[in-house]
Amino acid sequence: MTDQSARRAFYEADGLATEIYDALAASLIAGSPVDGDIDFYLGLAAETGGPVLDVGCGTGRVAAVLAQAGFEVVGVDLSVPMLRLAGRRRERLDAEVAGRLSFTHGDMTTLDLGRDFALIITPSRVFQFALTSDAQRQALAALRRHLRPSGRLVLDLFDPLLDLVVPSEDPPGRGGELVHPTSGNRVTWEVTGRSPDPARQLIVEDWTYREISESGEVLRSVTERLALRWSTRSEMRLLFELSGLEVEAEYGDFRGGPPAYGREQVWVLRRPAGSTMTEDTPTLTPRMKRTMGRAGELARARGHAYLGTEHLILALIDDPLGIAGGVMERLGCADAVRDEVIRIIESDGYSRGSSWLERLGPGGDENRGR
Numbered sequence: 001m002t003d004q005s006a007r008r009a010f011y012e013a014d015g016l017a018t019e020i021y022d023a024l025a026a027s028l029i030a031g032s033p034v035d036g037d038i039d040f041y042l043g044l045a046a047e048t049g050g051p052v053l054d055v056g057c058g059t060g061r062v063a064a065v066l067a068q069a070g071f072e073v074v075g076v077d078l079s080v081p082m083l084r085l086a087g088r089r090r091e092r093l094d095a096e097v098a099g100r101l102s103f104t105h106g107d108m109t110t111l112d113l114g115r116d117f118a119l120i121i122t123p124s125r126v127f128q129f130a131l132t133s134d135a136q137r138q139a140l141a142a143l144r145r146h147l148r149p150s151g152r153l154v155l156d157l158f159d160p161l162l163d164l165v166v167p168s169e170d171p172p173g174r175g176g177e178l179v180h181p182t183s184g185n186r187v188t189w190e191v192t193g194r195s196p197d198p199a200r201q202l203i204v205e206d207w208t209y210r211e212i213s214e215s216g217e218v219l220r221s222v223t224e225r226l227a228l229r230w231s232t233r234s235e236m237r238l239l240f241e242l243s244g245l246e247v248e249a250e251y252g253d254f255r256g257g258p259p260a261y262g263r264e265q266v267w268v269l270r271r272p273a274g275s276t277m278t279e280d281t282p283t284l285t286p287r288m289k290r291t292m293g294r295a296g297e298l299a300r301a302r303g304h305a306y307l308g309t310e311h312l313i314l315a316l317i318d319d320p321l322g323i324a325g326g327v328m329e330r331l332g333c334a335d336a337v338r339d340e341v342i343r344i345i346e347s348d349g350y351s352r353g354s355s356w357l358e359r360l361g362p363g364g365d366e367n368r369g370r
């Protein structure tokens with residue numbers, strides 16, 4: 001018998017756990033809140049079109065079906081053993097379908113494929129493998145960078161049952177068995193350890209797999225450690241806001257059920273409409289955010305339904321402790337700039353949106369505007 005009792009991380013190495021991934025996933029997903037996820041992704045892909053990015057694609061369970069349905073799919077995963085299985089799945093497909101499907105090694109927190117996608121999916125709770133807030137934010141930033149302006153990003157997380165994510169005296173108890181896909185032997189799986197870390201919002205579980213011969217001999221045994229970060233719905237909403245993502249829809253399962261405690265968190269996200277922030281926009285400083293807020297107030301106070309550089313410059317002048325306002329103050333031009341901007345805003349031509357440009361004098365061109 002091979003006993004790899006030293007615990008390793010899920011999906012880290014080739015072996016019993018990855019060999020039975022598809023059979024185990026099928027048995028765990030059936031009847032669970034994740035049931036129906038593939039149909040959900042197919043429906044969304046029909047709306048957005050391709051290409052589709054499947055992040056944490058694993059063995060290609062979802063990616064292959066999307067490619068069969070006619071979409072171009074790129075699958076990315078951190079685990080080389082899982083990618084190897086995905087590659088084998090691809091080899092079994094028709095050449096035409098396989099031509100639409102590719103798999104590549106990558107980490108969702110640092111991903112940089114140099115292209116964008118109409119639909120990005122993260123099936124079977126991949127996002128929960130980001131174990132810290134920093135990693136979550138890095139992953140969201142990376143996924144957003146790969147999202148087309150009109151694209152959709154789907155995140156799937158379990159909604160934490162709070163009594164199950166804290167330490168308890170109860171034995172872990174979960175387990176089951178299935179048939180090994182190639183050897184035909186019986187394989188048992190059991191959660192043999194549980195050490196949740198509520199302070200870090202982690203569930204940490206040891207899963208032990210055993211392959212058993214017909215005569216009952218344990219041929220192979222391996223224990224792997226699963227660590228996942230759980231997050232509440234309100235925390236996710238704040239993360240999305242920080243990451244420049246807007247919630248288009250939120251479900252409690254993949255059949256369109258309403259959000260419900262302890263069910264699935266299925267988030268459909270997009271980039272905010274009219275967002276001018278690009279993936280290259282560096283983080284705004286708190287002062288810049290305040291200044292933009294002030295500029296918004298100034299625009300609203302004048303009945304303007306948009307935010308222009310004219311509002312921003314007035315807000316900058318209002319803040320002499322900021323560099324821009326301070327420089328104008330020191331050069332003694334703050335009042336003159338404010339008066340000139342207000343004069344332009346209040347001029348007749350301003351509301352028509354063109355003749356005020358001429359008031360800027362020589363050098364005004366079409367690129368100088370709101």
Ligand SMILES: C[S@@+](CC[C@H](N)C(=O)[O-])C[C@H]1O[C@@H](n2cnc3c(N)ncnc32)[C@H](O)[C@@H]1O
Nearest residue numbers: 011056057058061077078079107108123124129
């Ligand atoms: C539960 S499996 C889901 C596989 C597949 N999405 C499915 O639905 O069958 C989680 C997958 O996420 C991958 N993964 C974990 N952390 C990752 C990361 N930082 N970047 C990319 N993939 C990651 C694992 O290697 C594993 O294949």
